[in-house]
């Protein structure tokens with residue numbers, strides 16, 4: 011049944027009065043809802059959480075621990091202190107699993123909406139092209155944090171369940187309490203999340219170029235791998251400080267006493283640079299794009 | 304806006320609007336004039352450029368040439384002022400399949416920065432009720448049928464009171480009941496003062512709900528005006544085969560028709576036919592006047608035939 015309500019058929023004065031300057035944040039809230047109501051998002055977060063769990067379980071059931079220096083960094087420490095399951099989980103996830111999930115979310119931002127056809131309705135609503143880009147990027151950034159936190163949280167949980175948790179000896183030789191080391195873990199999670207912001211900006215830009223979300227996702231993930239390969243070639247040393255992946259594994263300075271902020275700041279500046287450049291490119295492209303899906 | 308009375312001015316006005324895709328010209332210099340308060344049918348066969356035009360009206364696609372004014376303001380320049388006052392359904396509905404109907408409506412509404420959050424869920428509920436989807440409000444759109452999605456799309460356009468509704472083939476995929484409901488919805492929205500711009504390739508649909516129409520063919524605007532004007536441009540005519548030509552003409556004159564002056568007896572007699580005069584009355588009058596009728600036909604240059612003539616072969620006319 012189609013029911014006609016005379017109050018809402020014409021442009022009522024009631025709504026004209028209310029429709030001013032409200033709900034500036036509603037689109038971001040809605041974006042996060044859409045992101046976190048998708049089963050795909052939760053599947054990726056669960057897969058990330060499974061990595062430290064897998065590591066901890068393997069270490070637990072192996073009869074002899076690995077020799078120091080064998081396997082991923084910090085692996086030999088997991089059995090002595092469960093908190094290292096989180097750090098090891100991060101180190102293992104950074105080269106592939108984190109960029110993979112971030113690439114999926116960032117590559118999907120605009121192209122996913124275009125593919126569904128919802129982009130035309132968002133823009134006709136009107137969301138505004140700049141506002142939509144900003145909200146989409148903010149959503150991807152929140153996902154970066156969620157992804158990192160799910161690795162760290164799962165690592166802490168499984169580490170505490172399977173191994174003793176005690177004072178942590180830092181890389182500088184100082185010892186800190188478990189409470190303090192939780193804070194350090196949060197700091198590391200923040201560092202890794204920030205590291206992924208440049209890649210998210212690249213993904214956002216690629217996402218404005220196509221209406222096929224899978225293509226944008228794949229291209230973003232491939233770029234993250236290419237950047238790491240280039241970063242490993244000594245012949246290209248001049249290029250290394252400019253690669254968004256350059257500081258990805260550089261959080262060791264946060265595990266010293268006192269904390270050395272140098273690499274955190276360098277990383278943040280580099281990621282901000284990527285955001286500025288690729289954000290601008292994305293806007294330049296998206297602002298004049300014909301929405302034909 | 305007073306109910307029913309069209310406000311002065313045009314809700315949509317384009318001048319020489321053109322859109323080229325590479326070498327193909329999808330929309331070719333069209334000048335639309337959609338009066339405020341009208342229900343405007345935008346007719347044309349598949350691929351004639353209706354959706355492309357609508358995309359340009361809404362600022363989704365950039366025009367290659369020409370100017371657009373919507374609700375008195377330039378588009379796409381003034382989109383911030385114009386678009387919140389326009390509800391739209393463009394080339395079928397599109398939704399997030401993993402969200403419920405209600406959540407989809409709320410998502411779209413949140414995209415409009417000026418839509419009040421406080422009334423959002425209440426308005427979504429009302430809009431769903433108006434299109435008869437209350438029972439499926441909590442269902443994931445993945446599980447909606449085509450017609451249910453179409454209804455949800457219409458509900459999205461009705462989340463806020465609008466001055467202009469742009470509906471691209473709104474009855475596509477609807478059952479007969481749904482089609483009737485959309486028609487009556489459009490009528491009552493128009494009665495409330497909303498201008499409705501509705502595209503269709505079904506002439507019957509346009510004839511039933513529209514006050515005005517424009518006809519597209521291969522990217523060009525081939526006719527435009529009120530439905531009466533369009534009808535007047537193509538009247539029916541009667542054609543009588545008879546040896547008694549002069550007598551037949553006298554009978555037609557008596558009936559109030561204006562027969563074309565013929566060459567006398569022998570040739571067929573023709574006359575434009577008013578809609579209110581039933582053809583069988585003419586036959587009866589001719590027989591009563593002892594005119595020897597050897598053939599009688601009504602050549603209907605109806606709106607339908609006129610549109611077929613305007614748009615060429617393959618025009619999809621549904622009855």
Ligand SMILES: Nc1ncnc2c1ncn2[C@@H]1O[C@H](COP(=O)(O)OP(=O)(O)OP(=O)(O)O)[C@@H](O)[C@H]1O
Pocket residue numbers: 302324327329347348349350351352353354355356504
């Ligand atoms: N993205 C595009 N790229 C190239 N050509 C396009 C594109 N979109 C539409 N066209 C062309 O523009 C012309 C008009 O298409 P449009 O979708 O506007 O037609 P329509 O009148 O809405 O048709 P229908 O009744 O089938 O919906 C068509 O010839 C089509 O091939």
Ligand SMILES: [Mg+2]
Pocket residue numbers: 353354355394471
């Ligand atoms: Mg179309």
